[in-house]
Amino acid sequence: MTNGVPFWTVDVFTNRRYAGNPLAVITDARSLDDAAMQAIANEFGYAETTFVLPPRNAGTTAHVRIFTPLAEVPFAGHPNVGTAFVLASGGSDLDLAIGDTMVFDEAGGPVAVDVVRDNGTVMGAAITAPQALERLGTCDAARVARCLSLPETSVAIVRFAPTVASVGLAFAFVELATLEDLENLTPDIGAFAEAAAEEINTVDDFALCAFVVLDDGDDGFRVRSRVLSPLGHPIEDPATGSASGALASLLVASRAKPSATTVVKIEQGVEMGRPSQITVTVPAANGEVQAPTIRGTCVIVSKGALL
Numbered sequence: 001m002t003n004g005v006p007f008w009t010v011d012v013f014t015n016r017r018y019a020g021n022p023l024a025v026i027t028d029a030r031s032l033d034d035a036a037m038q039a040i041a042n043e044f045g046y047a048e049t050t051f052v053l054p055p056r057n058a059g060t061t062a063h064v065r066i067f068t069p070l071a072e073v074p075f076a077g078h079p080n081v082g083t084a085f086v087l088a089s090g091g092s093d094l095d096l097a098i099g100d101t102m103v104f105d106e107a108g109g110p111v112a113v114d115v116v117r118d119n120g121t122v123m124g125a126a127i128t129a130p131q132a133l134e135r136l137g138t139c140d141a142a143r144v145a146r147c148l149s150l151p152e153t154s155v156a157i158v159r160f161a162p163t164v165a166s167v168g169l170a171f172a173f174v175e176l177a178t179l180e181d182l183e184n185l186t187p188d189i190g191a192f193a194e195a196a197a198e199e200i201n202t203v204d205d206f207a208l209c210a211f212v213v214l215d216d217g218d219d220g221f222r223v224r225s226r227v228l229s230p231l232g233h234p235i236e237d238p239a240t241g242s243a244s245g246a247l248a249s250l251l252v253a254s255r256a257k258p259s260a261t262t263v264v265k266i267e268q269g270v271e272m273g274r275p276s277q278i279t280v281t282v283p284a285a286n287g288e289v290q291a292p293t294i295r296g297t298c299v300i301v302s303k304g305a306l307l
Contacts, residue, residue: 004305005031005040008091012082012124013239013268013276013296020269020276021239022301023082024049027092029065034072040306041067047237048079052092060110061102062087062094069233073203074108075130075168077241077278077294084113084125085298106130108168116295124297127241129167132291133249136164137200144174146191147208147228154181159213159254164200167292169242171227172199172208173250179224182212183271187230196231204232209243211266213251220263221251226271238269239276245292248280258284 006027014020024044029037029051041049046069053063065072066079087098104111109130116124139162145152155162156177164172172195176182196205207229215222225247227240237243248264255262261283269276279295 004307006305008086008303009301010082010298012078012298013278015297017299019274021078022046025083025086026051029053042069050079050083060105062096064104080127081125081296088115088122126295128293129245129291133289134166139199148185149188165246167245170202171243174210176212179212187228189230192230204229223266225268238272238274241294244278245294248282249289249292252282253289257287
């Protein structure tokens, strides 16, 4: 379309429309300044909007900027998966070296992306997180329970205590005792504000990933999770790649001396009516986990131009 800024919207970490996590991709952002990018991200109102620009550095495919409705962020999972899917599907008029492997130049550092295909059709993408697991500290279990309007007995300190961790963006993580606890939690904004003031800082001041391990076997983990950030936007996220990468790494690291690659399958967004499937592979050697790879499928929802 002429006389406009082109965009695609896609649903990420799903194989059907109107599920997963929506993403807007501005496929040619050369005409936009920082204020315009922030305004457009706020207009879409999605968890994130990405802006694709020509590469700044040799060896990278594109310069990609990621904005929430409130601020620019250095890295996030579903925006990278969705942006790679759009570019590999022919979604940009920029002269970019699009291949099955791309490197995005982002504020948090270069992000490697592999396009996922099925019989030649672009289905999604897999990204390697910009860093291995970094534990930033623990959280008070009683305060975390209050954030979720649950009794402290609902906090299950089985694999690790409530923890703040990151593979690029920091989140707090808490294991819950039962699936019913996960389904019935309600975010308490006052308790989140208290946690933001007293606990280790995360994205959106205090973003909390609550999870239940559904299966822990030799072939990996199967997990149900919810990511809440009522001090940021949105209150709940249907699919969070960066949080899933850190959660999977924490789970693998909780095993005694991990030394092989483990697959962690995470279901998120179920309670929101936007079910998402996130697959994370976590390599490990000599008892130390390495940077995880986050994989998901995508579907196109709309294309157009911003006037």
